[in-house]
Amino acid sequence: FLEEVFGLTTDRAGLMMTSIPLTILIVAPLSGRLSDRIGTHGLSALGASIGAAALFWMAGITGAGLLPEASRVSVVIAFCAIGLSTGLFHSPNNSAIMNDVPHNKLGIASAILATIRNLGLITGTSLAAAIFSWRLAQSSEYVPSLHLALYVAGVLSIGAAVASIFRGGLERRRS
16 A cells, blocks of 8 residues: 555655554553553453554544545554554463463463464465455455455454453453
8 A cells, every 4th residue: 555555665665664563662561561450351352442443444434544645644643553452452462361371381372372473463464465356356446455454354353352351251250
């Protein structure tokens, strides 16, 4: 989108996209500390919900979305919302998972968690690319194809939020 629709050079597009990891860099440690104080499930659900809202906005469902006339500032804000979402979700989610693992199994649990996280990134990227490519082949319209992929990602983020809430309810019932 940044290169094809906005016409940015690769280095300019990459610079705009650094807003995602920079936001994660700031939010993740704060989220981790906060989850140690207030618990993990609410923060994970909040992070996934913010991600869904940002993805729906970018898809044009809850706002103008990523369009050729969108301002670069609004795109960076959307990217920061994705970084906020990721930072809020991952630290407490990882903590919740690792807290349920016996101490003598932490190494293998950490390895499985890293593997699943990478598998999720690869699967999500592949799914988004497949949806985008399919829609683009059907319509030859770049932006609506991107919007469909973002919409599906938003729906999946709602699933992550619901799973975080549900997991929290199960944990309270076990206590």
